[in-house]
Amino acid sequence: MTPPTVAVVGGGISGLVAAYRLRRSFGAAARIVVLERSARLGGKLRTVPFAGDPVDVGAEAFIARRPEVEELVAELGLADQLVYPSGARPLLFAGARLHPLPTGTLMGIPASAQAVEGLVDDDTLARITAEPTLPLRWDRGTDMSVADLVRSRFGEQVVRRSVDPLLGGVYSGLSDTAGVRAAVPTLAAALDAGATSLSDAVARALPAPSDAPVFGTLREGYGVLLEALVRAADAEFLYGTAASGLRRTGGKWSVDPIGEVDGVVLAVPAPDAARLLADSVRPAAQWVAQIPLASSVVVALAFPHDTGLPQNSGILVATGEDLSAKAFTLSSRKWPHLAERPVALVRASFGRFGDDALVDAPETQLVELARTDLATVTGFDAQPVAAFVQRWHGGLPQYREHHGEIVAAFEAEIAGIDGLEVAGAMLHGVGVPACVATGTAAAARLVDRMAG
Numbered sequence: 001m002t003p004p005t006v007a008v009v010g011g012g013i014s015g016l017v018a019a020y021r022l023r024r025s026f027g028a029a030a031r032i033v034v035l036e037r038s039a040r041l042g043g044k045l046r047t048v049p050f051a052g053d054p055v056d057v058g059a060e061a062f063i064a065r066r067p068e069v070e071e072l073v074a075e076l077g078l079a080d081q082l083v084y085p086s087g088a089r090p091l092l093f094a095g096a097r098l099h100p101l102p103t104g105t106l107m108g109i110p111a112s113a114q115a116v117e118g119l120v121d122d123d124t125l126a127r128i129t130a131e132p133t134l135p136l137r138w139d140r141g142t143d144m145s146v147a148d149l150v151r152s153r154f155g156e157q158v159v160r161r162s163v164d165p166l167l168g169g170v171y172s173g174l175s176d177t178a179g180v181r182a183a184v185p186t187l188a189a190a191l192d193a194g195a196t197s198l199s200d201a202v203a204r205a206l207p208a209p210s211d212a213p214v215f216g217t218l219r220e221g222y223g224v225l226l227e228a229l230v231r232a233a234d235a236e237f238l239y240g241t242a243a244s245g246l247r248r249t250g251g252k253w254s255v256d257p258i259g260e261v262d263g264v265v266l267a268v269p270a271p272d273a274a275r276l277l278a279d280s281v282r283p284a285a286q287w288v289a290q291i292p293l294a295s296s297v298v299v300a301l302a303f304p305h306d307t308g309l310p311q312n313s314g315i316l317v318a319t320g321e322d323l324s325a326k327a328f329t330l331s332s333r334k335w336p337h338l339a340e341r342p343v344a345l346v347r348a349s350f351g352r353f354g355d356d357a358l359v360d361a362p363e364t365q366l367v368e369l370a371r372t373d374l375a376t377v378t379g380f381d382a383q384p385v386a387a388f389v390q391r392w393h394g395g396l397p398q399y400r401e402h403h404g405e406i407v408a409a410f411e412a413e414i415a416g417i418d419g420l421e422v423a424g425a426m427l428h429g430v431g432v433p434a435c436v437a438t439g440t441a442a443a444a445r446l447v448d449r450m451a452g
């Protein structure tokens with residue numbers, strides 16, 4: 001077969017993994033072109049030099065209970081870069097004071113009152129205790145917002161103090177805009193399987209206790225993975241080049257501005273995918289246009305060591321607290337390799353879906369808010385020796401009610417079309433492992449179809 005020409009649109013992790021897999025399958029002679037709108041690759045993965053060493057200012061970890069990142073890292077010869085957290089536990093700031101983050105919850109949803117004792121009031125504890133005795137209405141296959149489900153069974157405090165901070169950490173959104181089926185799929189499965197109450201469903205869905213680390217990261221940041229993928233993909237990387245049009249031309253595709261190609265992998269955020277597909281696959285575009293994005297800002301701070309930060313991995317903030325920050329990662333406490341650095345590292349996050357006024361605030365204001373909010377929650381009041389502000393406009397797709405059905409309808413439209421595949425955070429999970437999986441799957445489908 002003549003060596004094919006394939007365009008990968010979007011140079012985030014999903015697109016880079018797709019480009020790498022295509023290179024492996026098609027071999028050295030194939031022409032693989034990666035179009036990236038911005039001046040750098042990586043999308044929501046970004047590692048910058050900070051206080052003398054590399055630091056991630058986008059994603060900073062991956063779920064280690066999924067295999068994709070560890071497998072990819074090993075395959076690329078980077079296994080010695082893998083590191084795991086110290087085991088320090090996170091805190092929760094709720095009701096203007098710090099609490100240990102409850103254990104034995106599913107995304108903050110407790111299986112019993114005991115799990116949230118001290119965090120919610122006595123009325124709420126009594127309500128959780130009584131919940132298994134109340135009839136539960138859940139139609140198999142249905143969906144609703146996580147907030148509606150939890151509020152109707154356990155009350156508002158559990159939503160705002162326990163569930164929102166956890167969902168906010170993963171999706172940059174609140175439980176009002178998270179669908180049960182997409183955001184807590186194992187809970188939906190337990191409810192579908194006939195759980196008699198929410199407490200029962202959570203108990204059934206809780207993962208078995210394990211000593212295996214929940215998270216992992218890379219010693220020198222995600223940048224080393226991006227560099228290895230770029231080398232191994234051996235593609236033409238077109239920086240500052242947005243794909244501006246996509247048309248079917250006979251058996252091929254025409255991608256503006258590069259022209260005709262045999263196949264395309266689209267690995268861009270949902271609104272960009274909707275724009276690109278609007279002319280060529282309108283029904284698919286209409287489905288994916290329903291997935292909104294949340295914006296946020298990460299402020300990295302470096303402090304002199306041993307200045308009294310708590311011995312915890314981070315602090316999540318409940319909804320309704322008198323703070324601007326949504327969360328803090330105490331990076332030097334969370335990661336042993338960062339504890340070895342000459343400065344103590346903290347990441348503060350601001351902004352979430354429907355609340356992004358601070359995303360475009362001046363850098364000085366964001367740094368000052370990060371510092372003063374950190375002082376409010378920890379009592380640790382010091383001037384940072386360095387600060388870095390990273391804005392993430394449209395950083396994370398929102399997995400709202402019926403997200404799975406939207407994605408299934410979207411993928412069904414794409415599946416009928418030769419030479420076009422889609423990958424990315426909007427589909428089957430926002431985390432890096434899920435993105436790696438979609439990039440791999442998109443490349444495999446394209447190779448199969450082009451070979452057939």
Ligand SMILES: Cc1cc2nc3c(=O)[nH]c(=O)nc-3n(C[C@H](O)[C@H](O)[C@H](O)COP(=O)(O)OP(=O)(O)OC[C@H]3O[C@@H](n4cnc5c(N)ncnc54)[C@H](O)[C@@H]3O)c2cc1C
Nearest residue numbers: 010012013014037043044059060061243395424425431432
């Ligand atoms: C602040 C933050 C923290 C996070 N933390 C974690 C974490 O700790 N762990 C974790 O697992 N996940 C985390 N995530 C989620 C994860 O980082 C992302 O979901 C993932 O990196 C998305 O990868 P992607 O390739 O699908 O999309 P993106 O990274 O969005 O890449 C898409 C690329 O497409 C480009 N593009 C868009 N339109 C066009 C066009 N028309 N032509 C050409 N190029 C185009 C964009 O410029 C971008 O580079 C975090 C996300 C954010 C924002």
